[in-house]
Every structure is written in C-alpha cells, then in structure tokens.
Amino acid sequence: MNLPLGFRYSAVYAGIRKVRKPDLALIVSDGPAQAAAVFTTNRVQAAPVVVARRHLEETGGVARAALVNAGNANCATRTGERVALQTTKAAARRLGCRPAEVLPASTGVIGVELDARLIVNALPELAAGLAPDRFLDAADAILTTDLVRKTAFAEVGGVRLAGMTKGSGMIHPNMATTLGFVVTDAAVPARQLRAHLRAAVERSYNRLSVDGDMSTNDMLLVMANGASGKRVSREAFQKALDEVCQSLAKQIARDGEGAKKFVEIRVDGAASERAAAQIARCIANSPLVKTAIAGSDPNWGRILAAAGYSGVSFDPSHVDIFLQGVRVCRNGLAAPFDESGLKQALDRNEVEIHFVVRGGGTGSAVFWTCDLTHGYIDINASYRT
C-alpha cells in the first residue's frame, strides 16, 4: 500500500450510529486538489449530494476535503441542507479553507434527522487525528452493512492512486448506495479528471448490481492534488483509475448483502457494448438467476429468459451459455454436460456466467453481481429498526 503524497485521513466515533465504531471520516488534501465527482441519478437526492454538487460547481472543481458520515443518510430530512452546510462550514474553519472546498457525503438510514452538533462536536478530535497513514481508519468509518473494508491502490509512473468505497445493498448500475473516494497525487486538471472519472465509472460502478435498488446518496469523488510532482500520460492515468474503480466495484459485489458467491457475467457478440451491458444487467438483476446460483443449480433457462426480456434484439438460436466455463446451452438449446461435476463447480464462491451470441456483433461487456440468499433478507427485513 503506497499512498499518494499530500493527503491525510482521520476517523472518530461521533455517536451517529448506534454501534460504537467510527462513523465520521475526514479526507484532506494538504493543498487544493482538482476534484471531480459523479452522483446518484435518483430523483430523490440526499442533502449532501445536493450540497457537494453545488460546492464543486462553485469552485469549478477544486476541493480540500471530504467529510463523510455513516449511520444516517441525511436524506428526506427537514434540516438536511442546513446540516450539510453547517458541518462543512465548521470543518472548513478548522482546516483553514473555503466552505465550498469541503464536500459532504452521508450514508445510512433515510428520513431520520441528522444532528449537526454530533459532527461539529467531533470535529476537534477528528481534525487533531489527521495523519497520512490513517487511510484505512477512514475506509472503515464509512462502512454500514458492509462486512469487509474495501480499498484499492494503483501506481503508475511515480503517481499513486488510493481508493476506498462502501456499499453492499441498494446497489444498482448508474450509481447506488455507495460512496467512493479516490485520492491521487497526480496532477490532473478538474475538467480532464471529470472525463477520466466518467469513463472509469462507466465500466466499473455502472457494471455492478446487488439488488437493483438505486440510492439517494451515491457519490464517487476523485481528488488529484499533484503532490507527486510527476506527469503521466492520459492513457496511463485512465488505466490506473479504471483498475482502482473496477477493483472497488468488484469488492462491493463480493460483499453484497448476504452474498455467498461473487458472480461475473460476460456477454459477447452483441451489436454494441451498450447492448451487451444491457443483457448482462438483466441477467445480473434476475432474482431467479441469483437464487439458482445460490443453490448451485445450472438453470440456464433462466439466464436465457432474462436476456430475452432485456429489450435487446438477438436470435435465441445463436446463443451459447457457459457456466464456470462449461457449455450448458448451445444454439439456444440444452447442451449435454456433466451435471454433478458442474454442480460442484458452482459450489465455488466465484461463479462465471458467459453469454455468447455466435455470429453476432462485437459488443462485449462484463458485469458483476452476487447470489441472492437468506442473508439478504435477514439484513434488510429490519434494517431501520
């Protein structure tokens, strides 16, 4: 873990969540960093999303810090915007920067007022604890129902990237209950950073689904402070950012609520990448496919049926389907395979579904999800109470 230069991190327990573990994180760049973010497209947007977007517009893409709390989404709250503004302002005062240079982010329960004082009162300890080596503490503090910490790192041409993310339910393509923060000491202008981020998200977070639900709070932020003093090519930087974002996205699928198995869906032979992704998305979102995977049942008929309602046009009689590399469907029909051998292979905690339209186009896509188990229901039947 080689962290980017010029960033410091901190985390404390501010009393926002019931369980006594850190729920407030601060990520700070020593100098002004170029910043870009993508946000949820949900019609209902949490106050921190509204405020962070506005702050980025105000500064034209410059940020010093992200102030992140877990345990309360600060969404559908009477005081939401006031709380987001008040807390970022207090943090700015302590960091000696403009309020608009602090970006708020929240995750947790919706519709419960967030007490700004909890955050404001915790700020002295939070700021005092800032240190370059506390990246993992911050990564832990942003988790909610996650079972494991999610981080990813990359290095290219003397430039370092470090990413942390959270999320395991309410996960859907086009951003969902996930927060992600990537810091880098590369020097990349905000405008270019936005393009890099959009491209990276398209093939990482937007290729991820746990339950098809899209949240009100999603945000993925990249801050680039240039502290490395090194320059890398656009291609090299994009590749490194892709790597970090894809690693983070896959970790979310792997830690999907109740998930026992990580599922990678590859689609080849569609008319376009977009069409391939659309087929993959429908397979990934099908509860029938996901429960079959949970039960190690090579029920390829459900995969074919899910592709069939994707809205993408294809000829079913040209479709081959592979599970764990074993062909189970050929030309849209049952292919002979060793049933007990494949069942065993499906018992592994990594499952690959490969959907091929033979003689089709060159459109390919990869998509990640997980199986659907009792655990998902246990976690979500009483999350709020």
Added chain:
Amino acid sequence: MNLPLGFRYSAVYAGIRKVRKPDLALIVSDGPAQAAAVFTTNRVQAAPVVVARRHLEETGGVARAALVNAGNANCATRTGERVALQTTKAAARRLGCRPAEVLPASTGVIGVELDARLIVNALPELAAGLAPDRFLDAADAILTTDLVRKTAFAEVGGVRLAGMTKGSGMIHPNMATTLGFVVTDAAVPARQLRAHLRAAVERSYNRLSVDGDMSTNDMLLVMANGASGKRVSREAFQKALDEVCQSLAKQIARDGEGAKKFVEIRVDGAASERAAAQIARCIANSPLVKTAIAGSDPNWGRILAAAGYSGVSFDPSHVDIFLQGVRVCRNGLAAPFDESGLKQALDRNEVEIHFVVRGGGTGSAVFWTCDLTHGYIDINASYRT
C-alpha cells in the same frame, strides 16, 4: 360458481412432471368460440407461444380448445415446435376440429425436451374425461409452484365468465410466467374480444409483479362461445372481464413464491396513469421494500428512493406516504407515527402502501406484489434439479 354454458374440461396425469398429480388439462368449447390472447413479450418465446399465436392468426380468432401442460415449458427445446404441432393435431383429431383451432400452452422448466408421446398417449383418457363440471380439475392441473388454485367468476346480464390462472414466480408486468384461461358464454366477436382483453390485461396482469422476472411462456386466452344466447353491453362485459382478470392477478401476487404478505400499492397524483403505474412498479419491484414489508419495518425511505429511480419526474417535497393507512412520510419528510402500533399493523398478511404526490396530476394506479422472504429463495435455489 356459475359456469359458462357450452364448455367442458378435463385433466389427467400424463407423466410430464415428476410428482404424480394431473399435469395435462383440456378446455373445450362445444362449438367454435371467438378467441383472443395476449402473449409474453420476451425475446425468447416458447414453442407453444409461437404456435398458439400462429393458430389464432390462421383462424382469424376462432378456437375450440386449449391444451395445457404443466411441468415442462417446452421452451429452448430442439423439438419444441414439432411437439406443439403434433399434440394439438392429435387433440384436434379427437375433438373433430381443425388443428389450428387447438391452442397449446406449456409451463414448467425451460430447456428440457418435452416428449410428445406422453401427451398423445394421454389424449384418449383426457378426452373421455371431458365434462362441464370439471373446471376446477383443469385449474389444478395447470399449477406448478403455486400453493393454491386460482380461479375467478363473474356473471352479468345472464352471461357468465370463468377464469383460471397459474403463476407465483417469474412474475412481472407485461406478462410473465403465468398462464390464464377465461371462458365465457357471451357472444363477442374476436376483434372486439381482443380490445376487451388488452384493456383488462393493462389493469390486471400488467399491474402485477412477484420478482420482476418475465417468462418465455406467458399467455392469457379468452374464449367466448356465445352459448348463453344473451347479449350484454360492451361496458358490462368489459367490467366483468376486468373483475375476473384483476381477481386472478391478485391471487397470483397473494401466492407469490415464498410470500407471507399480499401488498397493494396505490399511487395518486402522478401526471398520468402511466406515470403512476411506473412509480408503483418500481416500488413493487424493489427487493429492499419487499424485505422491509416481510420484516414489518415501516422503512418509507426505501419506498421514496424506489419512486425516485422510477424515471418519473415528481417533487419529493410534495410526497406523502401511507402504510396501512398511517401517514409515515409527509412532504417527503418523516411524519410522526406510533411505531409499535404500525409494526403490529404491518404484521397483517395484507399490506397497503399508498404513495401520494400532493397537488400533482390526476394519474392513479394500483399495483400488486408480495413480500420477499426466505421462502422465495428456498423455492428457487433448486427448482430445476
């Protein structure tokens, strides 16, 4: 139960499904009946869907019989079309009608060859058993994972309607793994019958979701043989057909795989009925909402979030949400309510979610679904094997 005149029914065990209970049903009109049907919109369509549609086109909307098997979907099968043709032809010979007047329908596992001989060999017993009072036997024979028989009846102006349906998983708006057969002794020309059916389906089967999966085999057929000798107004017939279809659709939601609770979602104040239905559909399909209902958790934030990603534009600050008639969200914010009282109310097996955009348009819609429980996963983790 006042059955329409001029129809006979039969059911036998043909050995298609493993469990020894009737799996082959025959519904016969004594004379030629006007017929209309709606079919799955899945890109992958089972052979019986293809053949039934073609038969209806050939006859211009005349049918004598429906030949229905459970236990095998005859979809993604090498011999699919041949089997559907061969069995309907054999049935036609026995009934003394044209092959195109027999409509095949299948439900069950996908991708396993259906042996035509099982059906052909069972036809003598099946035909010999035809009787006007065996409606319920046929209704039982078409079930798969259903726990209960699903029938509905109506009578208007001396005209009778009787409907049977099946389905509890892979249920999605725009038709899903469901078969439905409505018979009536009204005299309605095929063309008009199609319009009646389309209208009825729009507000019944298309307002129903169990798991968001759409099947390859769906079909809802109406046969009107005119045997009553009575004439009723279009409005009266439509109303009776609506009633039957809505009752059948609700019974499917009520019997959703693993469902403990029936959920009715009402949306008011949308810009149009279409927009209202779209919001209701997103709420109905949200696994997070459905698990919260299973856990009697009044987590209205998830309902608001699901509406928010419906693609429908609305102002969240004008939204009220009611659960079991109790307002839990007002103007998009938490409303005070008696938490323990509502939890008790949510323990009931009928749950009503009411989503209102205040000061919005006049678009309203009702949608039906069920909660998401361990049972769904148990049923679907090893359906095929």
